[in-house]
Amino acid sequence: MRDYILLYINGQEQRISGAQAFQPASDYLRLDLGKCGTKVVCAEGDCGACSVMIGKLDSSGQKLDYVPVNSCIQYLYQLDCSHLVTVEGLRVEGQLNPVQQSMVDHNGAQCGYCTPGFVIAMCGLANDLKCADSCAKFPAGQKLTEELVKDSLTGNLCRCTGYEAIINAGMAMDLERFKPFASLYNESEIVASFKAHVSQELLVEADGRKAFNPTTLASANKFLADNEKVVIVSGGTDVSVNMNKRDLVPKAIMSTAALPGLDDITMVESADKGEVMSIGARVTLRQLERAIKDLVPEFYDILWVYGSPQIRHAGTLAGNLANGSPIADSPPFLFVMDAEVEVTGQAGARRIAMADFYKGYKLLSLKKDELITRIFLPLPKADEILRLYKVSRRQHLDISAFTAAIRVTVKDNKIVAARVVFGGVGPVVKSVPEVEHALIGKVHELATYEAAGKVAREAIAPITDVRASKDYRLTLAENIMTKFYYESGAKERALACR
Ligand SMILES: Cc1cc2nc3c(=O)[nH]c(=O)nc-3n(C[C@H](O)[C@H](O)[C@H](O)COP(=O)(O)OP(=O)(O)OC[C@H]3O[C@@H](n4cnc5c(N)ncnc54)[C@H](O)[C@@H]3O)c2cc1C
Ligand code: FES
Ligand code: FES
Numbered sequence: 001m002r003d004y005i006l007l008y009i010n011g012q013e014q015r016i017s018g019a020q021a022f023q024p025a026s027d028y029l030r031l032d033l034g035k036c037g038t039k040v041v042c043a044e045g046d047c048g049a050c051s052v053m054i055g056k057l058d059s060s061g062q063k064l065d066y067v068p069v070n071s072c073i074q075y076l077y078q079l080d081c082s083h084l085v086t087v088e089g090l091r092v093e094g095q096l097n098p099v100q101q102s103m104v105d106h107n108g109a110q111c112g113y114c115t116p117g118f119v120i121a122m123c124g125l126a127n128d129l130k131c132a133d134s135c136a137k138f139p140a141g142q143k144l145t146e147e148l149v150k151d152s153l154t155g156n157l158c159r160c161t162g163y164e165a166i167i168n169a170g171m172a173m174d175l176e177r178f179k180p181f182a183s184l185y186n187e188s189e190i191v192a193s194f195k196a197h198v199s200q201e202l203l204v205e206a207d208g209r210k211a212f213n214p215t216t217l218a219s220a221n222k223f224l225a226d227n228e229k230v231v232i233v234s235g236g237t238d239v240s241v242n243m244n245k246r247d248l249v250p251k252a253i254m255s256t257a258a259l260p261g262l263d264d265i266t267m268v269e270s271a272d273k274g275e276v277m278s279i280g281a282r283v284t285l286r287q288l289e290r291a292i293k294d295l296v297p298e299f300y301d302i303l304w305v306y307g308s309p310q311i312r313h314a315g316t317l318a319g320n321l322a323n324g325s326p327i328a329d330s331p332p333f334l335f336v337m338d339a340e341v342e343v344t345g346q347a348g349a350r351r352i353a354m355a356d357f358y359k360g361y362k363l364l365s366l367k368k369d370e371l372i373t374r375i376f377l378p379l380p381k382a383d384e385i386l387r388l389y390k391v392s393r394r395q396h397l398d399i400s401a402f403t404a405a406i407r408v409t410v411k412d413n414k415i416v417a418a419r420v421v422f423g424g425v426g427p428v429v430k431s432v433p434e435v436e437h438a439l440i441g442k443v444h445e446l447a448t449y450e451a452a453g454k455v456a457r458e459a460i461a462p463i464t465d466v467r468a469s470k471d472y473r474l475t476l477a478e479n480i481m482t483k484f485y486y487e488s489g490a491k492e493r494a495l496a497c498r
Contacts, residue, residue, distance in 0.1 A: 002200045005080045006193065009033065010089030011185040013193065016076055019206040024240065025071040025079060026050040029086060037087035037116045038071055041157075043244045045070045045237055045311055046397065048156030049113060051120040053127070054313075055083035055181060057194050058135075059263065064191060065135065066181045067286070067313040068124035070155070073240035074314065077211035078233055078255050080202055081194040085181055087116035090123060092184065098174040099123050106169035110160040118156050122170050124309065125152035126178045137290070146171060154396040155308025198258060211253045217373065220259060221346045225369035227252040232371055234282060235314035237307070238323045254371075256282055256318075262373060265291045273338070273378035281318035281372045288317055295379055298388045299333050305390060308397050318372040324362035324428075327467070331429040332405035333388050336419040339377045345370035361427035384409050384417075385488045389480055391424075393467070400424055401468035402476045406484045410444045420452075420481075425462040425473055434459040435481070446485055453481035 004017040009029070020032065024043075029035040029052070039049035050072040055064035064083055071084070090097045096104065099122045109115040125148060132138040142148075149170035158166060202213040210227075214220040224230050231250035233239050242248035256262065262280035265287065270276045277295070279288060289303040289312060306312060306329050320330045321341060331354070340351040346369050357365055366372075380386045385408045392398035403423035409416050418439040423429045438452040462473035 002197065002202045003204060005076055005202065005204065006197045007076070007079060007081075008083040008185075008190050008193070009035075010085055011083075011190075017204055021076045021204040021211060022206060022209060023076060024244070025052065025074045025076055025084060028076055029071065029084070035086050035088050039113055039116060040072050041113070043072045044241045045073045045155075045307070046157070047114070048117040048121060048153075048308065048310060051117040051156070051310055052087075053085040053120055053123060053181060054079065055085070055190070056081065057191065057198065061195065062191065064182060064187055064194075066124070066127055068120050068310050069314050070237075070310045072244065073237055075233070075236060075240055075243070077202075077204060077213070077253060078236050078257055080213055080255075080257065081198045083181075083185065083190050085185075087119055089184075090119065092179055097123070097179070098177045099126055099169075102169040102172045102174070103166070106165050106172060108161060108166045108169040114156060114158045114161075118153065118158065118166055121152050121156050121309070122149070122173060123178075123181075125149065125170070126173055126175060127180050129175060130178055130180045131182070144171065144173065144175060151304075152309055155310040202258070209249075209251055209253075211255065213255045213258045215258045215260065217259060217344050218346075220254060220256075220371060221344065221369045223252075223254055224371065225346060230254050232256065232322070234316040234319040235284065237311050237315040238319060256371070263287075268376075270376075270378065274381060275379045277377040277379060279317055279375045279377060281316065281374060283316060283318075285312040285315050285317065285320075296386075298380075298386050299330075302329050302333065302388050302390055305392075305395055305398075311397075317375055321357065321375070322364060322366075322372055324358060324364060326361070326426060326428050326430075327400045327403065327424045328429075329390055329400060329403060329423075332403045332421045332423045334375070334377065335421040335429060335431060336386070336405040336407040337378050337380065338419075339375060341372055342374040342376065343367075343370040344373040349373060351376065355431060358428040380407065381409075383411075385484075387484050387487055389483075391468075391476055399467065402473050403429075404477070404480045406480070408439065408444075408484075408488070410488075413444050415439045415442050415444050415448070420456070422456075422460060422477055424468070425460040425477060430460060432456060432459045444485075444488070446482065449481045449485035453478035456481055 004015040007014045029038045041047045041049040051068045052071045053066045055066040058065040128137045132142045133140045204211045230252045233255045262282040266278045293300045335354045339354045389404040391402040405421045407419040418436045420435040435456045438455040442448040456477040464470045
């Protein structure tokens with residue numbers, strides 16, 4: 001059993017054990033290593049000032065895949081066998097790299113506090129574009145566009161420069177001169193080192209706390225069974241915020257990072273559900289976004305406004321479900337598609353229907369020794385109309401005030417099947433059978449949906465909180481039914497917030 005975390009930081013090996021392992025990467029960089037280029041502002045994933053590139057072994061196990069993440073919500077125990085590249089590590093032969101140079105040339109910084117984060121986010125885009133032919137993140141030959149620059153920067157806030165200069169800098173990056181991270185550092189040495197370590201189990205202990213990285217499901221289940229109140233960490237985008245801002249100090253933490261067989265997406269056929277996407281619990285939202293883009297564009301649109309690239313590079317679908325928030329963005333879709341969650345414990349694997357997964361506010365149908373291992377997501381059929389809605393105060397990087405998923409089958413202008421689910425209207429995501437009954441068997445016309453909207457208003461009892469008032473949520477639930485009707489004939493997809 002290994003008792004130290006193996007990291008490379010800007011190409012230098014680091015072995016971290018004891019209490020040092022229980023801190024966010026941003027603190028380790030700034031306070032322990034004096035690498036203060038990485039800034040911390042919000043410490044909860046919202047501003048991007050702490051962004052660093054992180055390289056992990058890709059699915060081939062022979063190369064490193066680099067993505068930008070928020071280092072304030074990436075704790076070191078999650079990052080075993082990772083290469084962190086900070087803003088200090090971007091120089092090429094002592095010179096600013098083309099992204100940094102472009103920020104200088106286009107006056108992309110004033111106080112400069114946000115600048116390292118913007119530079120890292122842009123480097124993430126530049127790196128993906130440079131390896132588009134081999135890494136399948138973009139179609140081969142993908143050009144730099146303003147939309148891509150803006151998308152890559154949705155997780156970064158600037159208080160003083162204004163975004164125009166920064167976007168201009170992004171558009172002017174000299175991609176010809178940009179060296180991908182794989183060629184900037186000794187990739188073969190780092191890969192060899194990670195391969196020698198990655199299959200070793202890791203247990204770090206300090207001050208009565210322990211962090212465990214199992215490499216088999218059996219040892220994960222045993223650790224859960226043997227320890228009290230274990231906090232499972234996948235991407236850490238919820239857990240780490242709770243640690244930074246809500247005084248969560250878990251005695252026992254178990255990271256899923258080294259569990260094999262949970263990082264793939266495959267398609268399976270089901271006799272009753274047709275085509276089903278099987279999504280491993282370690283699949284990040286960014287990987288899912290790419291896989292689902294053409295298969296379920298409605299869900300791709302939801303993922304597009306989900307957090308930021310940095311959040312989606314770390315966060316997982318499994319974490320979103322297990323967090324149990326009634327305003328999480330993926331559960332309504334999974335509910336209406338009758339998805340199933342596979343959980344595995346010492347007794348083996350079992351599947352739980354989404355409708356049975358939540359027992360109350362943040363209460364899951366999981367036994368003590370179980371963790372989520374896969375999600376089985378049936379895909380919409382050609383004759384079904386699916387619409388997903390996220391209502392939030394701003395488009396990107398915002399938590400929903402209200403969500404809805406509506407799936408309807410219409411034959412000969414009659415509604416023959418309907419599934420309607422709302423989020424943000426109670427302690428758990430809520431299926432509304434009353435509304436479904438108000439639709440099924442009726443003519444697919446405006447009056448039916450107007451009547452169903454009135455039923456929706458009666459079927460829920462939302463509360464007023466910081467995100468929305470009770471009345472606003474009631475109005476949304478009613479009006480979303482007519483919105484669905486108006487959009488049901490449309491070819492193009494439409495988000496409530498677009
Ligand atoms: C800035 C910011 C923006 C965000 N934006 C959005 C948004 O737009 N929409 C949205 O829905 N959410 C959003 N979130 C919340 C969060 O990113 C998502 O819920 C994410 O999907 C969580 O995944 P994770 O892997 O990071 O979970 P983690 O933080 O690792 O875990 C979350 C919960 O799931 C449990 N868990 C994790 N993996 C497993 C497993 N395999 N088995 C059992 N339990 C497990 C953990 O113990 C914890 O309770 C945002 C968060 C931040 C910080
Ligand atoms: S400090 Fe704001 S995202 Fe990390
Ligand atoms: S340059 Fe000052 S916050 Fe962006």
